[in-house]
Amino acid sequence: MPLFEDTRDERDFRLALKKFIAREMTPYREEWDKNRGVPREAWKKMGNQGFLCSWLPEEYGGSGVDFKYSVIVGQELIRGDAMGIGVPNHQDVAVPYIYSFGSEELKKKLLPGCASGDIIACLCVTEPNTGSDAAAIRTKAVRDGDYYILNGQKTFITNGTFADAMVVLCKVDSPGSTGKNISLLVVEGESLKNVKRRQLEKMGRHATDTTEIFFEDCKVPVGNLLGEEGAGFKYTMQKFNQERLEVCIKCQTYAEECFKEALEYAKVREAFGKPIGNFEHISFELAEMATDVEIGSTFLQTCVEEFVRGEEITKKVSMAKAWLAEMANRVAYKAVQIHGGYGYMAEYRICRLYQDVRVLPIFAGTTEIMKVIIARQLGLKPIF
Ligand SMILES: Cc1cc2nc3c(=O)[nH]c(=O)nc-3n(C[C@H](O)[C@H](O)[C@H](O)COP(=O)(O)OP(=O)(O)OC[C@H]3O[C@@H](n4cnc5c(N)ncnc54)[C@H](O)[C@@H]3O)c2cc1C
Incomplete structure (x- = not known):
């Protein structure tokens, strides 16, 4: 499909x-x-x-x-x-x-x-004390002549262990500023000298490095500021749509692969003398999975087309991220169940796919945060 x-x-x-x-x-x-x-x-x-x-x-x-x-x-x-x-x-x-x-x-x-x-390259937004609430970050850069001196900590950063260029969301303190200007700096080259990294162990996606990063008096040239001081939060919100769309592609493709594995298995695995796919319950599960995957594909296609045309997709992509991430997990769960004990064995592809999908409703904005955004787009004011 x-x-x-x-x-x-x-x-x-x-x-x-x-x-x-x-x-x-x-x-x-x-x-x-x-x-x-x-x-x-x-x-x-x-x-x-x-x-x-x-x-x-x-x-x-x-x-x-x-x-x-x-x-x-x-x-x-x-x-x-x-x-x-x-x-x-x-x-x-x-x-x-x-x-x-x-x-x-x-x-x-x-x-x-x-x-x-x-x-x-990697993007460093999340900190140990804050993920969903990006405005509450504490990482801080203080202007000192032609440099910013950056101190703070980021966590869960994809590509963080091997990154040569880190796009870092931080608060900037410059002469005459409030010290609360959220800005984006690129830490690279010599500035990486004072960066320490610790790779984290995860439930799945083992080959992808996910890293805790410590900035300790990193000297970042002022030329590595992205755009204007104080505009970093706005830029991040602008770019989140593309990041979420990219995760939607992952959700949909993982769901398709899980469904494919389950369907093939259900046709060849026999129990009680017949292929398990012939049992009504399993055939209905597969019918539901096929429907989920088909609906996901149609909705995602619309989002991709509108994004490529340069249209505003905040509401749609938030809906897609929330729905597709949960759908991929629903499909993966059923696919493992259809595999029985083999579904729990690491040497089976479905086992690895299952481990990978669990993070989809968490990163790039959790399902709950997607719902907050959708609710706001509906003119509601979700309470914090
Ligand atoms: C494998 C992996 C890779 C990642 N890669 C990156 C990366 O490259 N760069 C980066 O910056 N970050 C990255 N992240 C971080 C990720 O974006 C955050 O984990 C995510 O945004 C959630 O933040 P948190 O973990 O601090 O959870 P919290 O914000 O502490 O949330 C905890 C729970 O509370 C819920 N919650 C919070 N606020 C609300 C609310 N207002 N209403 C209802 N529920 C709420 C959340 O939905 C969640 O269920 C990665 C995470 C993982 C696991």
């Missing part, structure tokens, strides 16, 4: 990427999971083939294509069991901040490396 009909160019891109993933990534899944990380070489190979940040204009190392190419990358990484590489967080979450709000000098310095795989 394709999300959209590929054009000829999109089809060529998808086929080339599929082959690349089957050759360069799928065979290493177990090794990367065990090592809790993906080697830098894999990023560079992806960059060399033109699969990274292809939406960037050619002058910055991309091909100037639209968001549908990011959809293709998100889909094929999951289909090829290669989601361990944090490419969507790099190219569709962190890099767009540098592209949209960075100075020309910063863009020229960093973006070509982001497209070649020499630079891995």
Whole structure:
């Protein structure tokens, strides 16, 4: 069930990427999971083939294509069991901040490396004391001549262990300011010297590094400020739609893969002398899963098309993120159940898919926060 009909160019891109993933990534899944990380070489190979940040204009190392190419990358990484590489967080979450709000000098310095795989980027918003309430962050940068001195702590940061460029949401204290201006700084190069990192162990997605980050008197050049001082919160809210859309692609693709695994298994596994898919209950479960997946695909398709056309999608993408993340978990739960004991065994693909989907209603804004946004869009005032 394709999300959209590929054009000829999109089809060529998808086929080339599929082959690349089957050759360069799928065979290493177990090794990367065990090592809790993906080697830098894999990023560079992806960059060399033109699969990274292809939406960037050619002058910055991309091909100037639209968001549908990011959809293709998100889909094929999951289909090829290669989601361990944090490419969507790099190219569709962190890099767009540098592209949209960075100075020309910063863009020229960093973006070509982001497209070649020499630079891995991450977005640092969440802190130990606050996730959903991003305005309550405590990480602080104090202006000192041509530098900001950055101190604070971030947590749960995807790509944080290997990142060379960190887009950091922080409060900025400059002469004459209130000290509460939420701003975005890019920590990279020499500024990384005073960054400490601790990789976290997770329930699933073992190859993707998720990291606690400590900034200790990091000297960040003033040229690494994104946009204007005090506008960081506004920029983050603007970019959240794309981040959530990217997670919606994950939700839908995981749901499709779980359904596919369950359907195939139900046709071949026998109990009481017949395929388990012939039992009425299991056939009805599969019918419901197929319906969920089909509805998800239709709604997501609308969101992607409207986003590519540049339309405002805050309400729709919040609805999609809330519904698709829960739907993927519903489908994954049933798919494991249909596999019986095998569904609980790590060597079965469905077991790994199940572990991966649990985080979908949590990151990029929880299901509850999506409902708060939807309620606000309906003219209501959810109470805090
Ligand atoms: C694997 C993983 C990767 C991540 N990657 C990144 C990353 O790259 N960069 C980054 O910045 N962050 C990242 N995060 C953090 C993620 O975005 C946060 O965990 C998420 O936003 C929730 O914040 P929190 O964990 O602090 O939960 P809290 O905000 O403490 O929420 C706890 C619970 O309270 C609920 N809640 C909170 N406020 C309300 C409300 N107003 N109404 C109703 N319910 C409410 C929440 O929905 C949740 O159920 C990642 C998290 C994970 C698990």
